[in-house]
Amino acid sequence: MNEQTQIPNDLDSLWMPFTASRWFKSNPRMIGSAEGIHYQTVDGHQVIDGTGGLWCCNAGHNHPRIVAAIQAQAATLDFAHCFNQGHAIAFQAASRLTELAPGFDHVFLTNSGSEAVDTALKIALAYHAANGEGQRRLLVGRQKAYHGINFGGLSVGGIGLNRGQFGTLYPSTAHMRHTLLPENACSRGQPETGADLAEDLAGIIETHGGHTIAAVIVEPVAGAGGVFPPPVGYLERLRELCDQHGILLILDEVITGFGRMGTAFASQHFGVTPDLFTVAKGLTNATVPMGGVFTTAKVREAFLNGPEKMPDLFHGYTYSGHPLACAAAIATLDVYRDEGVFENAAKLAPVWEDMLHALADAPRVIDIRNAGILGAIQLEQDGAVGDAGRAMYEKLWDMGLSIRPIGDSLAMSPPLTLSADDIGRIGDLLSRGLNA
Ligand SMILES: Cc1ncc(COP(=O)(O)O)c(C=O)c1O
Numbered sequence: 191m192n193e194q195t196q197i198p199n200d201l202d203s204l205w206m207p208f209t210a211s212r213w214f215k216s217n218p219r220m221i222g223s224a225e226g227i228h229y230q231t232v233d234g235h236q237v238i239d240g241t242g243g244l245w246c247c248n249a250g251h252n253h254p255r256i257v258a259a260i261q262a263q264a265a266t267l268d269f270a271h272c273f274n275q276g277h278a279i280a281f282q283a284a285s286r287l288t289e290l291a292p293g294f295d296h297v298f299l300t301n302s303g304s305e306a307v308d309t310a311l312k313i314a315l316a317y318h319a320a321n322g323e324g325q326r327r328l329l330v331g332r333q334k335a336y337h338g339i340n341f342g343g344l345s346v347g348g349i350g351l352n353r354g355q356f357g358t359l360y361p362s363t364a365h366m367r368h369t370l371l372p373e374n375a376c377s378r379g380q381p382e383t384g385a386d387l388a389e390d391l392a393g394i395i396e397t398h399g400g401h402t403i404a405a406v407i408v409e410p411v412a413g414a415g416g417v418f419p420p421p422v423g424y425l426e427r428l429r430e431l432c433d434q435h436g437i438l439l440i441l442d443e444v445i446t447g448f449g450r451m452g453t454a455f456a457s458q459h460f461g462v463t464p465d466l467f468t469v470a471k472g473l474t475n476a477t478v479p480m481g482g483v484f485t486t487a488k489v490r491e492a493f494l495n496g497p498e499k500m501p502d503l504f505h506g507y508t509y510s511g512h513p514l515a516c517a518a519a520i521a522t523l524d525v526y527r528d529e530g531v532f533e534n535a536a537k538l539a540p541v542w543e544d545m546l547h548a549l550a551d552a553p554r555v556i557d558i559r560n561a562g563i564l565g566a567i568q569l570e571q572d573g574a575v576g577d578a579g580r581a582m583y584e585k586l587w588d589m590g591l592s593i594r595p596i597g598d599s600l601a602m603s604p605p606l607t608l609s610a611d612d613i614g615r616i617g618d619l620l621s622r623g624l625n626a
Contacts, residue, residue, distance in 0.1 A: 304338025
């Protein structure tokens with residue numbers, strides 16, 4: 191790397207994640223720095239980060255308090271592991287986290303959302319085994335679900351392109367249908383119809399026997415599958431069926447956690463309480479990788495009846511509770527609290543909704559979806575699936591707005607520190623881009 195120009199020496203050594211590398215290299219978008227809701231490219235182009243990194247920079251970029259906390263921690267305790275030994279900051283981070291989630295007294299720390307999901311699925315399987323119900327092995331996911339890219343998360347995920355290269359995965363899964371219904375196009379927030387799709391779980395229970403099912407996992411608002419909020423009553427019905435059959439409900443809050451819906455967690459916004467939930471991303475404002483699984487006391491306590499000198503869960507990562515991540519997490523939670531970041535999201539959610547839905551008549555728009563400070567504008571297909579989305583992504587980038595194309599949907603999840611004026615600027619760019 192040439193530090194003067196920030197131009198890399200070659201583009202070949204790095205195998206980029208989820209990237210069409212030949213397309214990327216034909217016109218590399220190279221980011222040099224970031225501040226607040228903006229990126230600056232190496233050639234001086236300023237872009238609004240309309241996706242908050244990848245749904246993760248909830249407090250905006252390069253927040254000075256978070257930067258300072260990471261720097262100070264690196265100079266004090268760079269690393270210590272947590273296998274049969276501890277360091278204070280890991281415990282402090284965990285108790286700050288559980289304070290945000292009444293009813294969830296415990297959190298297992300990981301390094302990413304994918305690890306959080308796999309951890310939650312393993313906890314669910316091991317929980318039933320600890321309770322003498324080792325026959326509960328089936329994990330239920332949903333079409334279009336994204337739960338990361340590790341084997342467990344892929345197995346319950348429902349995006350064919352992500353699974354297709356990898357074969358059988360975890361063998362004991364079933365999937366419900368997704369809830370993205372054409373008749374709900376352009377609903378504001380939660381669509382009114384579609385709760386009956388939760389009856390797919392009743393069907394799976396009928397087919398497999400409720401006593402064989404360990405857990406059901408869903409994103410409260412589907413994200414990477416296209417951004418769609420749950421139909422009114424849908425999550426409630428899943429909760430009811432899980433309760434009736436002793437099945438654990440896992441909400442994957444990797445995107446929706448830490449204020450995206452205007453509350454700390456989406457479960458609080460929707461009023462549906464899971465048994466476990468996963469987080470990552472906004473947990474450290476994306477500054478240092480970290481994820482986690484929150485559990486109720488009921489789940490945790492099932493693990494405390496074994497031999498005292500044996501691990502109660504044979505699972506953990508070298509970097510579970512990494513000191514730098516813990517310092518970043520605590521500073522991030524301080525910023526969220528002191529700067530009213532969740533409250534800002536709650537206040538601006540209606541402004542965000544109005545801005546998006548004002549674009550309903552723009553050319554080629556066939557659906558608009560929103561929840562909290564999340565949104566997607568779906569375009570009519572033009573050529574192959576994804577061509578229209580990619581073309582609009584390139585156009586908007588050049589105009590100064592970064593969005594994430596998911597097929598032909600333009601997904602957005604800007605930092606929650608944005609203002610009403612920023613929403614106006616995003617709306618203006620979208621409108622000009624779509625009408626161009
Ligand atoms: C709902 C959900 N779960 C899990 C993940 C995986 O997180 P990570 O990329 O940190 O592994 C993501 C990533 O976007 C996600 O949206």
